[in-house]
Amino acid sequence: MVDKRDLAPTESPQDAAKLLTDSGAEFGVYGSLLQLGYKIIVDVNVVRVATAELAFTDRLTADSEEDLDVVIRRLAAGIVTGKKAGATATVETVTAAEEKTPRRRASFSSAGLRTGYMWPTEDSWAGVTKMVAVDLVYRYETSKWQVEVVPFLGFRGGSTNDNTAFDWAIFDFSFHYFLTLTDISPYFGGGLGFHSVAAEENVLKESNGYEYYEKIDDSGTGFAFNVGGGIVFFRTYDFHLTADLRYQYVTYTFDKLEHDQAQSVMFTIGFAYARGRHGRSLW
Numbered sequence: 001m002v003d004k005r006d007l008a009p010t011e012s013p014q015d016a017a018k019l020l021t022d023s024g025a026e027f028g029v030y031g032s033l034l035q036l037g038y039k040i041i042v043d044v045n046v047v048r049v050a051t052a053e054l055a056f057t058d059r060l061t062a063d064s065e066e067d068l069d070v071v072i073r074r075l076a077a078g079i080v081t082g083k084k085a086g087a088t089a090t091v092e093t094v095t096a097a098e099e100k101t102p103r104r105r106a107s108f109s110s111a112g113l114r115t116g117y118m119w120p121t122e123d124s125w126a127g128v129t130k131m132v133a134v135d136l137v138y139r140y141e142t143s144k145w146q147v148e149v150v151p152f153l154g155f156r157g158g159s160t161n162d163n164t165a166f167d168w169a170i171f172d173f174s175f176h177y178f179l180t181l182t183d184i185s186p187y188f189g190g191g192l193g194f195h196s197v198a199a200e201e202n203v204l205k206e207s208n209g210y211e212y213y214e215k216i217d218d219s220g221t222g223f224a225f226n227v228g229g230g231i232v233f234f235r236t237y238d239f240h241l242t243a244d245l246r247y248q249y250v251t252y253t254f255d256k257l258e259h260d261q262a263q264s265v266m267f268t269i270g271f272a273y274a275r276g277r278h279g280r281s282l283w
Helices: 013-019 065-081 096-100
Strands: 027-036 039-048 053-062 107-120 131-141 145-160 163-178 185-207 210-233 239-250 262-276
Touching: 013 027, 013 039, 039 065, 053 065, 107 239, 131 163, 131 262, 145 185, 163 210, 185 239, 185 262
Parallel strands: none
Antiparallel strands: 027 039, 039 053, 107 131, 107 262, 131 145, 145 163, 163 185, 185 210, 210 239, 239 262
16 A cells, blocks of 8 residues: 555556555556546556556446446456456446447347257157247346236147147246346246147057057147246346247146157247346337
C-alpha cells in the first residue's frame, strides 16, 4: 500500500512500476475512471513491478453511477481470476451498457427449435427402437429458473421392422431450476403435458394351429410426465444453445399391442433466440 499523497498520476506500466520499486510489491494495480457524456469508462491494469510489464488489463463501461458497483466488482473478479470482464458476466451482473452491445444479453424469454432422438424403453411404442423428435419451444427465464412450453408443435415419430409410432405433444409445460448464474448453466426439473399418440405393430396371432402376423393399430390421448435436465450455453446472449436429456411417460396404454407402453428417453439439441429487457421479440 502506498500513501496516495506520494503518488503522481499513473498512465503507463513504467510509471506504476517506478512508483512501486521500493515497496516490495510483486504486482501493482492502477487505472482510471472517465466520464464521457452519460457514459462512465473504467480502465484497470495490473503491472508486474520487476519487469514493468502488464499482467492484466480490462475495460468496462457503465451507463449510470448505479452500475459502477457492478463494474468494479466485475473488474476485481477479473484481476483475481485473470479473466476478462466478458467472461465473468452473469445474468445478474450484466450491465445496462452490455445489454445494448451486444443487445439483450440478459434475456427473459426465448423461442426456438430443438431436435434429436427418442429411445423407447422396454415394451413401449409398438417395439419401435428409435424415434425422431422435433419441438418448437417457448421459454420464460429468470436468473434462477425457467418455464418451458411446447404449444401444439411437438412431434416425435419413427418405425422399426414395419412397426410405427407417433407422438404429438399437444401441450407440454416444464419447470427447470438453474444450478449456476454463468453463461454455461446446468439445470434440472420436470413437467407435465397432454399428448396424442398412435402406434401400429405386427402382432403374432394364432388360428387353427397356424401362427401369423397381423398389423394392428391403436391410438388415443393421455397426460404426459417428464423429468430430466440439461445445459444452457450463452445465457447472457441473444441466442441460446441447449442440450437436454429427459425421461418421458405418457399415461395412454396401447391395449391392442404387445408393446403397450408409451415411455422413452429423449435427447435433443436446441437453438433459441432470446427476448431481452427491451422487449424485442423473435416474431
